[in-house]
Amino acid sequence: MAFNNIYKGKKVLITGNTGFKGTWLSTWLHSLGADVYGYSLSIPTSPSMYEAIGLSEKIHQHYGDIRNKDEFNDYVQKVKPDFIIHLAAQALVLTSYKEPFDTITTNVIGTAAVCDAIRNIRWNCTCILITSDKAYDNVEWIWGYRETDRLGGKDIYSGSKGAAELVIKSYWYSFIKEMPNIKLGVTRAGNVIGGGDWAKDRIIVDCVKAFSKGETVEIRSPKATRPWQHVLEPLSGYLTLGQFLTEGKVDNGEAYNFGPRAEQTKTVFQLVQDLAERWGLDKDKAAELTGNSPFHEATLLKLNCDKALAYLHWHSTLHYEDCVNFIADWYRAFYVDKDKDMYQLTLDQINTYVKKAQGENLEWAK
């Protein structure tokens, strides 16, 4: 009975539900007994986790553009959700260099459309708005960023996420703060990994595609380190924040970081080798190093998650090895054991994750 059963029988509207995080989140909420309503532009990749697990049969799906304020507002007024979780975005850094204007309209105007629709809600509703760790102004220092640190990045994607934060802040102070029926929280998490992601230019996707064809994977930045975090980690944070806001256990209108354990920081090369080994391949033959990275990508951005620990009693659950195993098992089942029930496998991983969180005595998992 995770999250004090608060989502059972409730209507949860998720924007961007056909994407990577959205599909995992929809599946988890559906398994918790929520009535899930999705609002997305399209299914962003092929293959996609959304299709692999047959999610459209389990939820209510609407295809629409988040930038269309009236269409989104009408949908909210029709569904009357108890919760809104806003994930819809142009979420890829490299795409933001190719499509800067589209990235800004989707991430900034899209967020404004969500805030505007929230302004028109007359029933009780808890809203969780997702931006990114990239919303912080990355000054490339060694310390983790705190929720009070300066926002606004130098590249288009980071700038769009910083701008989305400003939009939320101004809607909050101008309108939403005075609405007794609305609870609102903002969340910032970093790069996530997990089974079911087929977005372009993501190393895991390149790996599993290569492994499934018996090819070696090309690595651009083998020495780059990332604080690898499984997708279920921030999702448990979002759902805990939704629970605590609804129960009045935390202040309204605040932002929270959800980041991984410090030990999760490994090089790209190490991750590729570990995935290959779990897949059953010779890890020394898994990768070919090409070493040319086309754009400036900030190398160091750590989140300080003390606030989530203090107020939500949340910390990340999985160890690096658990992440590697979850990911390799998910994709291997998809590519190799072709008749595997991917919905059931996804649910099994969610249940394993909840059990591990119970083992860590995390309040949300009790």
Ligand SMILES: NC(=O)c1ccc[n+]([C@@H]2O[C@H](COP(=O)([O-])OP(=O)(O)OC[C@H]3O[C@@H](n4cnc5c(N)ncnc54)[C@H](O)[C@@H]3O)[C@@H](O)[C@H]2O)c1
């Ligand atoms: N995946 C990560 O590593 C990561 C890291 C930090 C923050 N985030 C943030 O989390 C959120 C979800 O990320 P993801 O990885 O699941 O992204 P994704 O690219 O897999 O999915 C994006 C979703 O947004 C929808 N979408 C895009 N443009 C839209 C539009 N104009 N109107 C309506 N829907 C639209 C897509 O249809 C899809 O459902 C995003 O806000 C992203 O910036 C992701």
